[in-house]
Amino acid sequence: MASIRRRIVVAVTGFGALMLAAIVIAPLLGPTPVSLARALDRSTPLSENVDAQILFVARLPRTLAGALVGAALASAGVVFQGLLRNPLATPFTLGVSAGAALGAMLAITLGWTFGWIGIPAIPAASFAGSVGAVAIVYALARARHGGLSTNVLLLAGVTLNAFFSALIVFVQFLADFTDLYRMLRWLVGDLDIATYQPLVTALPLLLIAFAVFAWIARPLNLLSMGPDSAQTHGIDVRSAQRAAFFSASLATGAAVSVGGPIGFVGIIIPHLVRLLVGADHRVVLPASALFGAAFLVSCDVVGRTVMSPIEVPVGVITALLGGPFFLWLLIRRG
Amino acid sequence: MRLAVAALIGCVAAGASQNPTPQRIISIIPAVTEILFAIGAGPRVVAVGSFDHYPPDVKGLERVGALLDPDLEKILSLKPDLVAVYASQQDLERQLERAGVATFRYRHAGLAGVSKTILELGARVGQLPDAQALVKTLEDRLGSVRERVAGRPRPKTLIVFGREALALRGIYANGGVGFLHDMLTAAGGENIFADIPRESLQATTELILSRRPDVIIELRIGEISAERRASEVAVWHQLTSVPAVQSRRVFLVTDARTVVPGPRVAEGTELLARLLHPDAFKQEAASGRELDGHGPGDQASFVGVGHQPLDASTAPLAVR
Numbered sequence: 001m002a003s004i005r006r007r008i009v010v011a012v013t014g015f016g017a018l019m020l021a022a023i024v025i026a027p028l029l030g031p032t033p034v035s036l037a038r039a040l041d042r043s044t045p046l047s048e049n050v051d052a053q054i055l056f057v058a059r060l061p062r063t064l065a066g067a068l069v070g071a072a073l074a075s076a077g078v079v080f081q082g083l084l085r086n087p088l089a090t091p092f093t094l095g096v097s098a099g100a101a102l103g104a105m106l107a108i109t110l111g112w113t114f115g116w117i118g119i120p121a122i123p124a125a126s127f128a129g130s131v132g133a134v135a136i137v138y139a140l141a142r143a144r145h146g147g148l149s150t151n152v153l154l155l156a157g158v159t160l161n162a163f164f165s166a167l168i169v170f171v172q173f174l175a176d177f178t179d180l181y182r183m184l185r186w187l188v189g190d191l192d193i194a195t196y197q198p199l200v201t202a203l204p205l206l207l208i209a210f211a212v213f214a215w216i217a218r219p220l221n222l223l224s225m226g227p228d229s230a231q232t233h234g235i236d237v238r239s240a241q242r243a244a245f246f247s248a249s250l251a252t253g254a255a256v257s258v259g260g261p262i263g264f265v266g267i268i269i270p271h272l273v274r275l276l277v278g279a280d281h282r283v284v285l286p287a288s289a290l291f292g293a294a295f296l297v298s299c300d301v302v303g304r305t306v307m308s309p310i311e312v313p314v315g316v317i318t319a320l321l322g323g324p325f326f327l328w329l330l331i332r333r334g
Numbered sequence: 335m336r337l338a339v340a341a342l343i344g345c346v347a348a349g350a351s352q353n354p355t356p357q358r359i360i361s362i363i364p365a366v367t368e369i370l371f372a373i374g375a376g377p378r379v380v381a382v383g384s385f386d387h388y389p390p391d392v393k394g395l396e397r398v399g400a401l402l403d404p405d406l407e408k409i410l411s412l413k414p415d416l417v418a419v420y421a422s423q424q425d426l427e428r429q430l431e432r433a434g435v436a437t438f439r440y441r442h443a444g445l446a447g448v449s450k451t452i453l454e455l456g457a458r459v460g461q462l463p464d465a466q467a468l469v470k471t472l473e474d475r476l477g478s479v480r481e482r483v484a485g486r487p488r489p490k491t492l493i494v495f496g497r498e499a500l501a502l503r504g505i506y507a508n509g510g511v512g513f514l515h516d517m518l519t520a521a522g523g524e525n526i527f528a529d530i531p532r533e534s535l536q537a538t539t540e541l542i543l544s545r546r547p548d549v550i551i552e553l554r555i556g557e558i559s560a561e562r563r564a565s566e567v568a569v570w571h572q573l574t575s576v577p578a579v580q581s582r583r584v585f586l587v588t589d590a591r592t593v594v595p596g597p598r599v600a601e602g603t604e605l606l607a608r609l610l611h612p613d614a615f616k617q618e619a620a621s622g623r624e625l626d627g628h629g630p631g632d633q634a635s636f637v638g639v640g641h642q643p644l645d646a647s648t649a650p651l652a653v654r
Contacts, residue, residue: 190504
């Protein structure tokens with residue numbers, strides 16, 4: 001068996017190359033033919049250069065958004081699956097996305113327009129909603145035991161999901177017709193962000209989350225064998241669980257505030273990666289982040305070209321492509 | 335004439351004999367409500383939908399829900415003998431049928447559909463002559479708008495009817511189908527999404543950049559403050575290569591006449607024409623011949639006009 005260091009290097013190089021290729025190629029693909037030569041031609045001012053505007057205003061922000069959101073959701077999925085010791089866990093299992101969705105729905109229906117240090121209302125409200133959901137789940141999971149009971153976490157999260165979903169339906173019921181349309185669309189997810197501002201806002205949060213992920217990869221290996229076993233290996237179970245819970249929630253909340261609750265990335269990518277590189281979190285975590293980025297960027301390209309000029313929501317593509325592909329891999333490997 | 339009326343009733347509403355002229359009418363469709371009042375059936379309207387705001391006569395009327403949440407109990411308790419429903423509200427229609435209440439099925443269609451609906455409705459509620467007169471007025475007015483913009487270059491236009499606040503996200507635009515597309519065409523504009531055979535589509539920033547509209551018209555329901563207008567317009571700044579942005583021809587229109595496919599569509603069309611072809615309406619100001627008696631037709635006058643019928647809410651957005 002190759003040393004763990006070697007396996008990490010191989011996985012990161014492989015999946016990293018995949019991600020880089022996706023990020024470089026994706027902006028060149030889209031419904032409109034764009035000439036790279038014309039786009040980079042300095043003699044035309046940017047304000048007149050249609051090719052450059054399509055490349056740098058329309059495509060590049062969404063490509064980078066896809067990479068960040070994909071990396072965040074996929075790695076958060078890995079962490080939640082390890083923390084909850086449940087292969088069916090997703091970044092959305094513990095109610096983070098439902099809280100985010102409720103915030104966004106409220107912002108849409110109440111016509112909130114405030115800006116939070118330049119952040120438009122909907123992403124701000126969505127992030128606030130996810131913070132609220134995380135706080136409630138954490139308080140509940142702590143109330144019963146001193147530490148974090150994963151069972152209580154899971155049950156509290158699932159219940160909160162249902163409760164928030166009911167509130168969302170209620171808000172939608174009260175909403176105006178045109179708002180309703182926008183709400184449903186938000187819930188599918190969308191990466192056409194048109195500015196770099198959402199990325200600049202989300203990046204620090206995601207970097208914090210990724211830094212914590214790097215630290216908890218080893219503890220997660222032990223945690224996923226069960227808290228008692230982890231304890232005997234000299235792990236501070238409580239703080240490891242707390243770190244895992246908060247960092248994964250932070251990544252999810254930030255990702256959802258950028259692209260909406262894009263499904264399937266957080267469950268398919270981790271399992272796919274595990275099938276390819278094994279179960280060690282030190283390999284699975286970085287590999288999932290990189291592969292998740294490549295996957296979501298590619299799905300976004302498919303979404304904007306397959307029915308062009310009409311765009312298919314990226315959340316639909318992730319499910320349509322990811323589902324069958326995953327099942328195929330499962331059967332082939334199984 | 336009578337014969338013609340009878341024939342029309344016969345083909346419009348099957349079994350006309352079982353449906354005597356309705357005396358208690360409910361409409362949950364803004365366009366139909368407007369038509370009913372415009373053809374003189376207003377006094378017989380007993381309730382309207384949640385989104386019906388015109389004419390002002392509807393203010394005191396009962397509200398019985400709308401497309402998604404019709405209140406059947408309330409509708410039945412008002413003992414109507416005719417209820418106008420959307421064609422998609424099949425459950426409601428069936429329930430009303432079981433309760434023995436006649437329905438008028440409304441289909442959302444293009445500009446031609448408005449005249450058709452007026453005539454059908456006129457026949458159904460026994461106001462056909464008024465309906466015919468209304469259709470004539472409407473078509474004459476549309477005709478005069480078409481005439482006025484005829485032969486002028488047709489600016490490529492993007493019609494937006496939904497967008498996230500303060501961001502270029504979730505942009506919904508009108509495709510090449512529906513009354514807004516027809517209105518735009520009549521008003522002398524070229525829909526940049528004319529080739530997409532759908533009433534609505536989500537327009538990505540890439541599509542807008544590549545199709546380069548000369549004019550952007552954003553439609554909204556409800557008033558907004560002047561500062562809000564200014565900040566909403568600032569979000570279009572980043573699409574600097576779009577001609578509409580360069581030439582400051584981004585407009586935010588909050589006038590209901592542009593979004594309700596009722597008897598006021600001709601006025602709505604004229605409003606669009608004034609935004610697209612301000613020059614075509616210039617001489618009238620000079621000659622004093624003004625439609626609806628409002629101020630001169632150049633864009634500048636749109637700003638800060640009080641309760642003028644056409645211009646009140648169409649202040650052009652200063653783009654730079």
